[in-house]
Amino acid sequence: MSEKMRVAIVEGDGIGREVIPAAVEVLDVFGLPIEKVPLELGYGKWEKCGIAIDDNDLDVLKSCDCVLFGAITTPPDPNYKSVLLTIRKELDMYANIRPIKPLPGVTGVIGRSDFDFVIVRENTEGMYSSIEEFHEDVSYTKRVVSRKGSERIARTACKIAKERHNDLTIVHKSNVLKSDNMFLNTCREVAESENVGHRDMLVDAMAYSLMTYPERYDVVVTTNLFGDILSDMSAALVGSLGLAPSANIGDKYAFFEPVHGSGPDIAGKGIANPIAAILSMKMMLEWMGRQKEADIVEEAVGRCITENITTPDLGGAASTIEVGRAIANHVREML
Ligand code: ATP
Ligand code: MG
DSSP states (O other), X not given: OOSOEEEEEEEESTTHHHHXXXXXXXXXXXXXXXXXXXXXXXXXXXXXXXXXXXXHHHHHHHHSSEEEEEEOOOOSOTTOOOHHHHHHHHTTOOEEEEEEOOOTTOOOTTOOOOOOEEEEEEOSSBTTSOOEEEOSXXXXXXXXXXXXXXXXXXXXXXXXXXXXXXXXXXXXXXTXXXXXXXXXXXXXXXXXXXTOEEEEEEHHHHHHHHHHOGGGOSEEEEOHHHHHHHHHHHHHHHOOGGGOEEEEEOSSOEEEEESSOOOTTTTTTTOOOOHHHHHHHHHHHHXXXXXXXXXXXXXXXXXXXXXXXOOGGGTOOOOHHHHHHHHXXXXXXXX
């Protein structure tokens, strides 16, 4: 990373305003050449200005290299245009990446910690194409699968597979949804041309298999709706929602956010787990080519949990700020 990176810092609403400052505190310890650009978006802005994101905000986002994002509460407005969907579309971030990896001493729903896989979800088409028709007695949603869309997500997945164990699982439902033949065949072609080992699974079988044999998987690539469901389900393998990071990546921009929402039930109490946000920041460091720093963050998170400095979702009594500070201190010790 030669020149200075510009990172938009969007805390958003609710616990986003608590967990993002914790992530920034950890990031700051490294003293990297990063210019932070704070930006207010979401419900708070909507209350003040009647709009959650405007063209100027999009210009600011586009002037940055990437975004570190908290969460946004959806305003009670029938005409509300989703901030996240707007950003994803405007910045053309077509890949949603969710690492599913256990943390030391935390076990999720099946009580295991011998898995480590990544879900790569196509983020622009499939069932979420927004091409819909509503009639009195019937409604339709068009499921879009394009060659271009399939090819670029397959390339992203293969790139990740090559950095890992060269093992790609293509998840689809082409026996029923014929549109998935395009997805499956394109992914196979790309994997062949990139020399990535691959197999395919029907999505229903995959749901069962991920809960039963999660250790079998390395990189999983799938379409939008299936990826949405499988990635939330897989977060349960790890444990708290407060531990799950994610990235949205395109050819130019990237966007890093914890999987959880704005946690209205715990917002303002200072007890939100900042680890998902801190691990999202870690994914940002990886995207910037800062693997060494990213590894330090992960190690620091592990040490903090091992010392039992945890928020109530993990059974501890520490605050968001205390956990963030403990992780920042561990990072400092390792530098
Ligand atoms: P939104 O509409 O913003 O998505 P939500 O009601 O869906 O909000 P989430 O933020 O998705 O709420 O959270 C779901 C549940 O998980 C809530 O009970 C919340 O308190 C809990 N939770 C979410 N994030 C965290 C976190 N970082 N630490 C602890 N608990 C969390
Ligand atoms: Mg939610």
